[in-house]
Amino acid sequence: MPLQNNTPLSNTDSLLAYDREHIWHPYTSMTEPLPCYAVASAQGVRIKLTDGRELIDGMSSWWAAIHGYNHPVLNEAVELQLKSMSHIMFGGLTHRPAVELAQKLVDLTTEPLQHVFFADSGSVSVEVAIKMAIQYWYAQGFKNKQKLLTVRGGYHGDTLGGMSVCDPVNGMHSMFRDILPQHLFAPQPECNADGSTNIVELESLLNQNQDAICAVIIEPVVQGAGGMHFYCADYLQQLRVLCDRYQVLLILDEIATGFGRTGSLFAYEQAAIVPDILCLGKALTGGYMTLAATMTSKKVVDGISADGSGVLMHGPTFMANPLSCAVANASIELLLSFNWQVNIKRIEQQLKEELEPCRQLFAVADVRIKGAIGVVEVKQPVNMQQLQAAFVEAGVWVRPFNKLVYIMPPYIISTEELTLLSSAIYMVLKKHLS
Numbered sequence: 001m002p003l004q005n006n007t008p009l010s011n012t013d014s015l016l017a018y019d020r021e022h023i024w025h026p027y028t029s030m031t032e033p034l035p036c037y038a039v040a041s042a043q044g045v046r047i048k049l050t051d052g053r054e055l056i057d058g059m060s061s062w063w064a065a066i067h068g069y070n071h072p073v074l075n076e077a078v079e080l081q082l083k084s085m086s087h088i089m090f091g092g093l094t095h096r097p098a099v100e101l102a103q104k105l106v107d108l109t110t111e112p113l114q115h116v117f118f119a120d121s122g123s124v125s126v127e128v129a130i131k132m133a134i135q136y137w138y139a140q141g142f143k144n145k146q147k148l149l150t151v152r153g154g155y156h157g158d159t160l161g162g163m164s165v166c167d168p169v170n171g172m173h174s175m176f177r178d179i180l181p182q183h184l185f186a187p188q189p190e191c192n193a194d195g196s197t198n199i200v201e202l203e204s205l206l207n208q209n210q211d212a213i214c215a216v217i218i219e220p221v222v223q224g225a226g227g228m229h230f231y232c233a234d235y236l237q238q239l240r241v242l243c244d245r246y247q248v249l250l251i252l253d254e255i256a257t258g259f260g261r262t263g264s265l266f267a268y269e270q271a272a273i274v275p276d277i278l279c280l281g282k283a284l285t286g287g288y289m290t291l292a293a294t295m296t297s298k299k300v301v302d303g304i305s306a307d308g309s310g311v312l313m314h315g316p317t318f319m320a321n322p323l324s325c326a327v328a329n330a331s332i333e334l335l336l337s338f339n340w341q342v343n344i345k346r347i348e349q350q351l352k353e354e355l356e357p358c359r360q361l362f363a364v365a366d367v368r369i370k371g372a373i374g375v376v377e378v379k380q381p382v383n384m385q386q387l388q389a390a391f392v393e394a395g396v397w398v399r400p401f402n403k404l405v406y407i408m409p410p411y412i413i414s415t416e417e418l419t420l421l422s423s424a425i426y427m428v429l430k431k432h433l434s
């Protein structure tokens with residue numbers, strides 16, 4: 001059938017009109033869509049709209065574009081890979097970009113993590129992690145260990161398995177409650193000044209349900225989309241001990257925190273622990289393409305194989321896509337080629353100084369900074385549409401949700417550009433929320 005070219009998409013207005021009529025954006029309504037901005041290009045930390053305006057990016061496209069946009073090194077990696085092969089099925093075949101990436105991930109993570117499953121998105125890597133944990137116990141004869149234990153305030157993705165371990169109240173998925181597997185939830189991790197934590201409630205859930213729990217899943221140190229909550233490494237240390245004591249696996253979801261965002265290459269390093277299963281995504285490809293990885297140890301691999309089958313039940317079509325693997329290799333090399341720790345410290349220090357004045361604003365409940373993450377929590381949920389427009393007017397790309405106005409800029413952001421971002425946050429909150 002010939003294409004019906006009945007809507008000329010000749011200018012931005014017609015693009016936006018067609019978009020509004022036909023395309024869903026994340027968490028939006030088709031009948032009452034929120035306004036969208038058309039992007040012409042993006043370069044470094046600047047997003048150029050089709051109307052000519054330029055915005056300084058505070059979001060890194062949801063934690064991913066750590067090197068900024070249109071980076072020559074990453075472009076070259078994709079172009080080079082494109083010349084030999086853009087995709088090839090991973091069933092029965094393998095290729096250099098995937099093997100090199102696996103080698104890098106094995107080398108960069110802590111020693112027991114030796115095995116890699118390449119998934120096509122963060123959510124899928126969480127699904128795979130859950131399957132690994134269930135299969136680990138199942139193959140060893142513990143067929144009832146199929147439940148997960150997690151904490152409130154978490155976010156692990158939008159697929160059914162991921163949703164089932166998101167915060168049951170603010171996890172955006174409450175309407176699916178009846179079809180989701182029912183898991184166990186401990187209180188959100190809290191750490192006191194004296195070093196104590198509230199892990200005792202998690203322990204009692206482990207104690208009561210040890211025979212039913214296959215794994216604990218948690219975002220280490222920073223809970224992202226579930227509320228931008230930070231907690232101490234001590235909690236994770238205690239959690240590791242408890243997982244061993246009660247014989248459940250520990251899955252760490254570092255999809256948001258991985259690759260330097262919190263100040264260490266992986267957030268779990270701050271607790272000096274090792275997970276049994278680790279999920280990576282987002283910044284893995286420097287934000288160029290979708291790719292994620294679920295890593296695990298020989299202990300888990302052997303457990304999965306204990307019944308003689310050993311087959312991990314997952315295999316997506318675009319698994320280990322060569323373009324994605326090639327750009328991930330380049331992104332990791334690029335990250336390690338400069339002193340990224342110093343850079344994250346610089347961003348952290350500057351965010352501490354420049355977002356602190358927001359605390360004085362009446363509408364602000366809290367200001368918190370961790371690594372290259374700056375969060376201003378306000379007292380009431382914001383009118384996202386209104387604030388979004390105000391930020392665009394101010395020349396920055398900041399996308400608040402609920403009570404959170406937060407930024408996690410590309411690591412390459414300059415001191416001047418970061419000042420523009422933080423001062424825009426102060427000005428917009430002062431003008432619109434007081």
Ligand SMILES: Cc1ncc(COP(=O)(O)O)c(C=O)c1O
Pocket residue numbers: 062121122123124126155156157158219224225253254255256281282
């Ligand atoms: C901690 C965490 N886990 C999982 C996901 C899901 O990843 P994706 O959106 O790539 O499916 C996200 C996405 O925001 C995340 O922050």
